[in-house]
Amino acid sequence: MAARHILAIDQGTTSTRAIVFDASGRPVASAQKELPQIFPKSGWVEHDPEEIWRATVEVCRGAVAKAKLEPSALAGIGITNQRETTVVWDRATGKPVHNAIVWQDRRTADLCNDLRRAGHEPMVSQRTGLLLDPYFCGTKIAWILMNVAGAQAAAEKGALAAGTIESFLLWRLSGGKVHASDATNASRTLLLDIRKGAWDPELAKLLGVPLAMLPRVVDCAGELGVTTPDILGAPVPVLGMAGDQHAATLGQACTKPGMVKATYGTGCFAVLNTGSIAVHSNHRLLTTIAYQLAGRRTYALEGSIFVAGAAVQWLRDGLKLIKHSSEVEAMARTAREGHGVYMVPAFVGLGAPYWDAEARGALLGLTRDTGPAEIAAATLDSVCYQTRDLVEAMRGDGAQIDEIRVDGGMVVNDPLMQRLADTVGTPVERPKVIETTALGAAFLAGLQAGLWPSLDSLSATWALDRAFAPSEGAPSRDRRYRGWQDAVKRVRST
Numbered sequence: 001m002a003a004r005h006i007l008a009i010d011q012g013t014t015s016t017r018a019i020v021f022d023a024s025g026r027p028v029a030s031a032q033k034e035l036p037q038i039f040p041k042s043g044w045v046e047h048d049p050e051e052i053w054r055a056t057v058e059v060c061r062g063a064v065a066k067a068k069l070e071p072s073a074l075a076g077i078g079i080t081n082q083r084e085t086t087v088v089w090d091r092a093t094g095k096p097v098h099n100a101i102v103w104q105d106r107r108t109a110d111l112c113n114d115l116r117r118a119g120h121e122p123m124v125s126q127r128t129g130l131l132l133d134p135y136f137c138g139t140k141i142a143w144i145l146m147n148v149a150g151a152q153a154a155a156e157k158g159a160l161a162a163g164t165i166e167s168f169l170l171w172r173l174s175g176g177k178v179h180a181s182d183a184t185n186a187s188r189t190l191l192l193d194i195r196k197g198a199w200d201p202e203l204a205k206l207l208g209v210p211l212a213m214l215p216r217v218v219d220c221a222g223e224l225g226v227t228t229p230d231i232l233g234a235p236v237p238v239l240g241m242a243g244d245q246h247a248a249t250l251g252q253a254c255t256k257p258g259m260v261k262a263t264y265g266t267g268c269f270a271v272l273n274t275g276s277i278a279v280h281s282n283h284r285l286l287t288t289i290a291y292q293l294a295g296r297r298t299y300a301l302e303g304s305i306f307v308a309g310a311a312v313q314w315l316r317d318g319l320k321l322i323k324h325s326s327e328v329e330a331m332a333r334t335a336r337e338g339h340g341v342y343m344v345p346a347f348v349g350l351g352a353p354y355w356d357a358e359a360r361g362a363l364l365g366l367t368r369d370t371g372p373a374e375i376a377a378a379t380l381d382s383v384c385y386q387t388r389d390l391v392e393a394m395r396g397d398g399a400q401i402d403e404i405r406v407d408g409g410m411v412v413n414d415p416l417m418q419r420l421a422d423t424v425g426t427p428v429e430r431p432k433v434i435e436t437t438a439l440g441a442a443f444l445a446g447l448q449a450g451l452w453p454s455l456d457s458l459s460a461t462w463a464l465d466r467a468f469a470p471s472e473g474a475p476s477r478d479r480r481y482r483g484w485q486d487a488v489k490r491v492r493s494t
Helices: 049-066 109-117 121-128 137-147 151-156 165-173 201-207 244-251 309-317 325-332 372-396 414-424 436-449 455-459 474-491
Strands: 005-011 015-021 027-034 074-081 086-090 160-164 180-182 216-218 221-226 237-243 260-264 268-275 286-293 296-305 342-344 362-364 404-407 428-431 464-468
Touching (some): 005 049, 005 436, 074 165, 074 244, 074 436, 086 151, 086 165, 109 121, 121 201, 137 151, 137 160, 137 201, 160 165, 165 180, 180 237, 237 244, 237 436, 244 260, 244 268, 244 296, 260 372, 260 436, 268 286, 268 372, 296 372, 309 325, 325 414, 342 372, 372 414, 372 474, 414 474, 436 455
Parallel strands (some): 005 074, 180 216
Antiparallel strands (some): 005 015, 221 237, 268 296, 428 464
């Protein structure tokens, strides 16, 4: 059988999935396993790397079995991952020295504040495109080295390896033969000079991270490694890797400067392709590597929202207002018109454009007749308002945004997508394939395998499911948005 299928591994914050795609970019079979969350202290979030590894092997085998394929039918594997989640492991044994510290984790807020007060943020921002925030990997690695007995000394001797999830998975898949990270994930570490595409020794020294710990930085598509035969029954090449938001950018075929996609999962991430230019934001957006192919970097401006779908999970698991996340829209539809309730979901601080690690969530505008419906509506509205925050910042940096391509689990909700278009004042386009993160990873592997000859051929596979045009007048949407801005001010720590 000709190798005309791609296995995409999508290791996310709340689950690990594997999807088999055919040569037309169509999903053929999938398997998924939920990932338990670990909360050791307030504001701390961890994952068990061994659980991630076990789940990855299980879902890969499950998806290939469901597709009724032999390993020889796989042209390659593409990996996409929850970004910034950081693992440090022993090179000799492959065992992690600590749980993975998740991107949402805020334990390094004090370290970031110390570095900021010492005047380091301008230099860090200029070289990395990022801000000093606990979100990123560098301070997470530093924390592990400072808090795990013997870790700093072992790292200095070259005995420890550090990486994001795709790097850890590639190490395990290859039987410990390959320690590499693709340029998109590397660009989220606070350690990479994004214009040179190389680790920066001065930044590494600033954070106390030995360069010997860090993986080799590679393109998003290439001969990245080969799996050991025991995983799928025969060796399969790993041909593509990208962080989840970068993979979704490709899955949405946002390959031309000016195109924007927004992915709605646990958080929300809006990415604006800026082409070969690494644009510096004056509105506290991040400058990042969108993807790197054949050594050429394409850049993007990104806005990161830490809590989107996670707010709905909180309604379900924390407040127990709903039994299933899918029930939230029906509840929200019964809310009073003009209820005036705002939910600021700053459970782990606020991301772009505020970057306030100390802010905490709040419900504002509550009255005696506020009920579950109004809280549900305010929760969904918060996703729309946070997206407008990002779009306003992008426009402030000179972007002309004609439409937003959306994907992720939340976008199946038609009324929410209409509310999003109304709140932002921009058409919203939903593709037929909304699992664009995994699709982007498959595209990268398929590019290397020759299933798709170019980025333009990827664009030809994108198909519109439905477009949502704004129907609310500007005065009304602006009035609602001013209420949101006031609510955010009330929860800010500064």
